[in-house]
Amino acid sequence: MRRIAYGVAAAMALLGAIARVGVAPARADADITADFGMSLPPGYRDWRLISVAHEEGKLNDIRAILGNDIAIKAYRDGALPFPDGAIIARLAWNYTSSEENNKAFGGPQSFVAGTPTNVQFMLKDSRKYASTGGWRFVQFDDGKPVEAARLSGCFACHLPVKARDFVFTKYSP
Amino acid sequence: MRRIAYGVAAAMALLGAIARVGVAPARADADITADFGMSLPPGYRDWRLISVAHEEGKLNDIRAILGNDIAIKAYRDGALPFPDGAIIARLAWNYTSSEENNKAFGGPQSFVAGTPTNVQFMLKDSRKYASTGGWRFVQFDDGKPVEAARLSGCFACHLPVKARDFVFTKYSP
Numbered sequence: 001m002r003r004i005a006y007g008v009a010a011a012m013a014l015l016g017a018i019a020r021v022g023v024a025p026a027r028a029d030a031d032i033t034a035d036f037g038m039s040l041p042p043g044y045r046d047w048r049l050i051s052v053a054h055e056e057g058k059l060n061d062i063r064a065i066l067g068n069d070i071a072i073k074a075y076r077d078g079a080l081p082f083p084d085g086a087i088i089a090r091l092a093w094n095y096t097s098s099e100e101n102n103k104a105f106g107g108p109q110s111f112v113a114g115t116p117t118n119v120q121f122m123l124k125d126s127r128k129y130a131s132t133g134g135w136r137f138v139q140f141d142d143g144k145p146v147e148a149a150r151l152s153g154c155f156a157c158h159l160p161v162k163a164r165d166f167v168f169t170k171y172s173p
Numbered sequence: 174m175r176r177i178a179y180g181v182a183a184a185m186a187l188l189g190a191i192a193r194v195g196v197a198p199a200r201a202d203a204d205i206t207a208d209f210g211m212s213l214p215p216g217y218r219d220w221r222l223i224s225v226a227h228e229e230g231k232l233n234d235i236r237a238i239l240g241n242d243i244a245i246k247a248y249r250d251g252a253l254p255f256p257d258g259a260i261i262a263r264l265a266w267n268y269t270s271s272e273e274n275n276k277a278f279g280g281p282q283s284f285v286a287g288t289p290t291n292v293q294f295m296l297k298d299s300r301k302y303a304s305t306g307g308w309r310f311v312q313f314d315d316g317k318p319v320e321a322a323r324l325s326g327c328f329a330c331h332l333p334v335k336a337r338d339f340v341f342t343k344y345s346p
Contacts, residue, residue, distance in 0.1 A: 045346075052236070052237050052285045056282040057280075066222065093224075104331075104334075110227075110228055111227040113224045156214055172237075
């Protein structure tokens with residue numbers, strides 16, 4: 001019975017929260033769009049995984065690509081173009097040899113994520129960013145936004161994957 | 174007002190769900206532990222990211238390490254040993270050169286996740302699996318569980334990281 005009482009109390013609290021959301025709907029989404037590019041989107045580190053990759057060369061990173069709920073749903077549904085509100089995050093870390101893992105594996109074969117390099121995001125708003133395929137590209141170095149001029153080449157680089165709504169990363173099952 | 178009504182209806186439905194959970198608590202967790210190793214843990218592909226890695230050699234894969242809520246909380250709190258119920262998932266895909274990405278970057282530098290290889294899990298139950306550091310190790314090939322004999326070496330391999338409760342992967346911010 002005590003558990004039921006807790007459940008009821010929790011539900012009543014939630015009821016209040018939901019009623020408040022009802023009065024000021026979609027507050028969180030609106031804020032993300034409005035502030036997008038000014039600060040890291042809240043909760044992005046909790047987003048679900050789309051895929052992983054490794055870049056050699058100057059970047060020399062290992063990366064995870066995450067998506068907010070709208071992006072993940074679109075990927076899983078195979079729905080293109082991505083709907084407005086979709087956000088794709090690319091987190092990258094320095095590509096780092098792991099001595100500890102190599103010992104366990106018995107050979108120099110293991111590479112892990114070291115210190116973070118930067119975080120990039122693509123936000124879909126088909127009207128607001130119509131001139132760049134409906135996407136806004138932003139980047140954060142140490143949590144601070146990079147000036148737009150440095151990102152002016154993003155869209156041109158993504159043009160070859162126009163057929164996938166300008167998104168390189170494919171979903172990994 | 175209609176939004177508030179929706180909110181109230183949703184909350185009432187949730188109230189019922191919570192009351193039911195109150196009567197039969199922790200059903201989902203109990204099921205995961207009971208069936209663990211028989212089938213892929215429900216929803217594991219939605220778990221949050223711990224880190225990423227690349228293994229060369231025979232494995233030649235690129236991998237993501239995900240955690241259920243209990244595991245993620247322990248990582249972020251820096252709490253060791255991991256509490257019972259923590260599950261860590263290692264998803265791996267064939268390490269695949271991306272021609273498409275290479276063209277965009279202007280050089281042969283990009284490696285992505287190809288077809289899945291297998292999925293491994295560590296489940297913490299300090300009493301049930303006391304003889305292997307409190308962890309049970311399981312693996313699924315094409316969604317089917319691998320026989321226990323093939324995994325008998327897992328714990329020995331994890332012994333060098335006893336100080337981190339036998340877990341190799343560190344959390345990547």
